[in-house]
Amino acid sequence: MKIIDAFGMQCPKPLVLAKKEIDGGCRELAVQVDNETAVKNLTRLGSKTGLAVSTDVIEGGWLVSFSEGDGAAVPVEAPAPAAASACAVGGGCGYAVFVGKDHVGEGDGELGYNLMKMALYTLSESDEVPASLLFMNSGVKLVAGGEQQIIDSVNTLIEKGTEVLVCGTCLDFYGLKEQLAVGEVSNMYDILERMHEAAKVITL
Secondary structure (H helix, E strand, O other): OEEEEOOOOOOOHHHHHHHHHHHOOOOOEEEEEOOHHHHHHHHHHHHHHOOEEEEEEEOOEEEEEEEOOOOOOOOOOOOOOHHHOOEOOOOOEOEEEEEOOOOOOOOOHHHHHHHHHHHHHHHHHOOOOOOEEEEOHHHHHHOOOOOHHHHHHHHHHHHOOOEEEEEHHHHHHHOOHHHOOOOEEEOHHHHHHHHHHOOEEEEO
């Protein structure tokens, strides 16, 4: 079994190293990590690739092991609403919305924040919701704050089939991981993958 020492590495590096080995044909692999975000992301990788995943506590962190699927692991596809599943001729399906800050435009901060609330609400009321809603940098504050209208809008999008990914590194930077109210803690690799898969990406 190949063992990758990813101690001290922040996501998505452990994920990228593991995926490189799996894509290369490795089916017996273990990754040593020292943060829970990496454990969650590696476990999700196992599900997507059909490999069985087990996690053991070791000195200084965790050992995440991959092996040939035994029926416990089922490949998982990102959910996509029917309205957003149409694929473009040149490649890509649906559209993704990237939220890299907690306001729209530049100028008055309060106005920008209110415009962002309005934008998320408008998206949630649309008949063609995005396949992915991606939060990064100060944008993560929107889904880890106390603004109920924003939380409700994002929950409505999830109910309609939108996948909501939230940058874990950004949540850690702002000390907001425990306050995350909606969405799935994710990483740069998965967020960029969703942008690549989309027929178009809208940036708010």
